[in-house]
């Protein structure tokens with residue numbers, strides 16, 4: 001491990017990079033919906049790169065299973081890829097209907113409330129350890145991402161805060 005990191009460092013230096021530059025990755029919005037099919041689970045997260053060089057997510061390991069693949073979705077069909085680029089100054093989103101982490105044959109199917117720990121490995125950056133909270137099976141991501149249209153029904157009973165009546169947006 002130490003040797004591998006040393007080699008990676010040497011390669012980066014060989015590319016002419018100075019000390020301070022390179023990719024700078026951070027993770028947000030990580031989650032893993034409780035799988036409907038216990039043999040396969042999908043993981044989602046957002047990777048941000050504040051650095052000035054691209055990086056590539058090349059592999060993922062997890063205590064959940066030995067087999068974690070990186071998938072992308074093209075024309076509603078998912079396929080395994082060798083890596084996904086996190087562009088310099090940009091974002092890589094793993095989200096429902098798009099690219100995702102694929103956990104095959106988990107030893108024990110994850111259940112809502114669990115936490116699944118993964119380690120993301122990159123071409124350049126050091127590995128990142130990320131905790132994915134296991135959410136309900138229909139959860140589709142945090143706040144902004146607009147696409148979560150399926151979870152509008154459960155507000156009827158549980159949230160009566162803005163109840164003054166005048167406005168009912170469809």
Ligand SMILES: [Cu+2]
Nearest residue numbers: 071078100102
């Ligand atoms: Cu997949």
